[in-house]
Amino acid sequence: MTFKTLLFALVGVSSGLAVGVGAYTFVYAQGASYLVNNPASCANCHVMQEHYDGWMKSGHRHVATCNDCHTPHALIPKYLVKAENGFWHSFYFTTGNYPDHIQARPISRSVTEAACRRCHEDITEAIAGHDFMSATAESVSCIKCHREVGHPK
Amino acid sequence: MSSSPDNATELPRRKVFTRLALTIAFFALAAVAGLALLTNILERKSEAKNPFFRVVELTDDTTDPAVWGKNFPLQYDDYMRTVDQVRTRFGGSEALPRTPTDADPRSIVTQSKIEEDPRLKKMWAGYAFSIDFREERGHAYMLEDQRLTERQSVGQPGACLNCHASTYVAHKNAGDGDVVKGFSVVNKMPYAEATQLVEHPVACIDCHDSQTMALRITRPAFMEGIANFKAHQGIENYDVNKDATRQEMRSFVCAQCHVEYYFKGTEKRLTYPWHNGIKAEEILGYYDEVGFKDWTHKETGAPALKAQHPEFELWSQGIHARSGVSCADCHMPYKREGAHKISDHHVRSPMLNVNRACQSCHTVSEKDLLDRVETIQANTWETRERAMDALMHLVDDIKAAMAAGWSDTDLAAARDFQRKAQFLFDFVEAENSVGFHAPQEAVRILSLSIDYSRQGQMTLRPLGARPVTTTAEFAPISLPTPSSE
Numbered sequence: 001m002t003f004k005t006l007l008f009a010l011v012g013v014s015s016g017l018a019v020g021v022g023a024y025t026f027v028y029a030q031g032a033s034y035l036v037n038n039p040a041s042c043a044n045c046h047v048m049q050e051h052y053d054g055w056m057k058s059g060h061r062h063v064a065t066c067n068d069c070h071t072p073h074a075l076i077p078k079y080l081v082k083a084e085n086g087f088w089h090s091f092y093f094t095t096g097n098y099p100d101h102i103q104a105r106p107i108s109r110s111v112t113e114a115a116c117r118r119c120h121e122d123i124t125e126a127i128a129g130h131d132f133m134s135a136t137a138e139s140v141s142c143i144k145c146h147r148e149v150g151h152p153k
Numbered sequence: 154m155s156s157s158p159d160n161a162t163e164l165p166r167r168k169v170f171t172r173l174a175l176t177i178a179f180f181a182l183a184a185v186a187g188l189a190l191l192t193n194i195l196e197r198k199s200e201a202k203n204p205f206f207r208v209v210e211l212t213d214d215t216t217d218p219a220v221w222g223k224n225f226p227l228q229y230d231d232y233m234r235t236v237d238q239v240r241t242r243f244g245g246s247e248a249l250p251r252t253p254t255d256a257d258p259r260s261i262v263t264q265s266k267i268e269e270d271p272r273l274k275k276m277w278a279g280y281a282f283s284i285d286f287r288e289e290r291g292h293a294y295m296l297e298d299q300r301l302t303e304r305q306s307v308g309q310p311g312a313c314l315n316c317h318a319s320t321y322v323a324h325k326n327a328g329d330g331d332v333v334k335g336f337s338v339v340n341k342m343p344y345a346e347a348t349q350l351v352e353h354p355v356a357c358i359d360c361h362d363s364q365t366m367a368l369r370i371t372r373p374a375f376m377e378g379i380a381n382f383k384a385h386q387g388i389e390n391y392d393v394n395k396d397a398t399r400q401e402m403r404s405f406v407c408a409q410c411h412v413e414y415y416f417k418g419t420e421k422r423l424t425y426p427w428h429n430g431i432k433a434e435e436i437l438g439y440y441d442e443v444g445f446k447d448w449t450h451k452e453t454g455a456p457a458l459k460a461q462h463p464e465f466e467l468w469s470q471g472i473h474a475r476s477g478v479s480c481a482d483c484h485m486p487y488k489r490e491g492a493h494k495i496s497d498h499h500v501r502s503p504m505l506n507v508n509r510a511c512q513s514c515h516t517v518s519e520k521d522l523l524d525r526v527e528t529i530q531a532n533t534w535e536t537r538e539r540a541m542d543a544l545m546h547l548v549d550d551i552k553a554a555m556a557a558g559w560s561d562t563d564l565a566a567a568r569d570f571q572r573k574a575q576f577l578f579d580f581v582e583a584e585n586s587v588g589f590h591a592p593q594e595a596v597r598i599l600s601l602s603i604d605y606s607r608q609g610q611m612t613l614r615p616l617g618a619r620p621v622t623t624t625a626e627f628a629p630i631s632l633p634t635p636s637s638e
Binding site: 004014015017018021024029045046094147 | 169170173176177180181183184187188190191193194195197201486487488489491492508509512513516
């Protein structure tokens with residue numbers, strides 16, 4: 001029984017430590033801020049500081065936050081994308097293994113492309129026709145020419 | 154039978170033990186991972202505060218970059234990496250082994266350009282560059298390679314040091330505190346004597362003010378050269394250290410050396426020939442005006458010129474300069490060190506650093522960007538080859554005319570065309586970007602060179618000069634192999 005008690009105590013202490021350290025890290029790293037819509041949290045780890053500064057100067061600031069252009073609008077896909085991006089962002093920032101000038105992945109571009117087309121439906125429909133909601137349509141891309149609307153340099 | 158109850162109790166106990174051990178190990182690992190992450194975040198957060206520690210006091214006489222490096226370790230580490238020798242498709246250098254001698258202790262040198270392309274030897278016949286001319290290495294080697302080049306055998310002046318050593322303090326000392334005065338003194342000294350005054354290749358103090366770290370111009374030749382150029386544009390009394398913008402300075406500090414120049418008169422005063430402008434033919438016009446020649450061509454007797462490395466002049470004619478992009482933007486792009494942002498002091502080809510050098514502005518894939526550059530360079534290379542061949546034909550024709558007994562008066566026009574064709578060709582050849590710094594300008598200069606070579610041949614037409622090919626067939630040019638091979 002003493003052996004069992006010892007083991008029980010060890011499990012208790014170690015799991016307590018893990019949970020405690022994890023919780024502290026979560027709070028210290030402002031983890032909760034990532035669950036809401038505040039654009040400042042995207043610049044938490046400095047990498048996006050220039051993008052944040054740019055957004056602050058853009059006209060879009062009055063109508064759109066980071067999530068409006070960089071995550072889907074439906075609730076479940078939105079949090080799936082947030083989770084996936086969040087994982088990779090923290091992974092790359094922690095390992096330091098990412099290019100200084102970050103490159104949007106094709107999937108991220110298609111999310112943004114869809115966001116343009118959703119808000120500017122009247123215009124984009126006239127340009128791209130019935131295909132206008134298809135973010136993968138290679139023929140016309142909003143952000144190829146208007147890449148600086150959200151983050152002017 | 155009696156042992157079975159024991160086994161029954163022992164087996165679950167072992168299982169319990171294993172499970173508990175695994176659970177402990179799991180949580181222990183989780184705790185370690187959590188702490189590691191926490192430490193990493195802590196580190197990034199403290200880096201983001203960007204502290205600066207003044208470890209040593211720097212003065213206007215601190216030449217040794219290692220001392221500056223104590224206050225600026227990140228920049229210093231990068232600066233030390235200019236020893237790297239890497240080849241790109243059209244540039245860079247290869248490290249070739251060499252047997253050291255007493256006179257030259259180098260165990261590694263770069264490939265010889267004049268052995269690779271004997272046409273260069275012919276172009277420089279009778280000049281020091283036909284003795285020894287190799288691919289350039291990084292900034293770290295500038296002084297060593299200059300001290301040991303076989304070109305020293307012809308006797309060089311101290312003026313050469315301006316761009317191969319950290320001369321700021323040496324100039325100041327030689328002029329009793331007056332840099333411009335010291336510059337005049339050191340220029341005319343014999344190289345062997347002048348080189349005793351310096352210790353390091355270009356160092357921190359050559360571009361930075363020791364107190365503010367602001368960029369500043371330390372080379373009198375550039376102060377005078379840019380003032381002459383500004384005067385030509387109608388701006389009088391231009392003082393580069395007062396009048397230049399910060400972004401201009403990020404090119405001007407490089408332009409203290411990466412330019413065309415000559416040694417003026419017996420004073421050997423290092424002079425940038427920008428009095429009529431900085432385009433190739435404007436520089437050529439200035440040389441004609443002052444009647445300068447570097448040497449007399451050994452095979453043809455032409456009063457020849459050697460172009461140096463006019464990176465600044467060519468870049469000035471290009472799209473990047475017009476767009477306000479400085480030398481440092483591509484060759485010393487901003488980089489991340491943890492959460493610090495510094496400018497990269499590992500000065501090198503942007504082709505080795507495409508993400509930072511190009512992708513800050515160009516949202517195109519790395520491969521596409523490399524392809525674009527190589528297309529420009531291949532086009533320049535092809536035109537260069539044709540210009541070089543045209544020049545060789547002119548040299549051969551002048552030699553033939555001399556052998557046929559033409560007089561100096563009859564040959565004067567052809568020799569003048571050779572001088573000009575050769576300088577224009579060399580302007581692009583000696584410039585380190587194979588045309589990239591200003592693609593259309595480079596090809597324009599080369600086309601002018603080809604035209605001069607052919608016009609020079611035409612002045613010899615009574616001799617019966619004929620084109621090398623009898624039909625207008627297209628002769629393909631062989632290019633260097635891609636860098637990936």
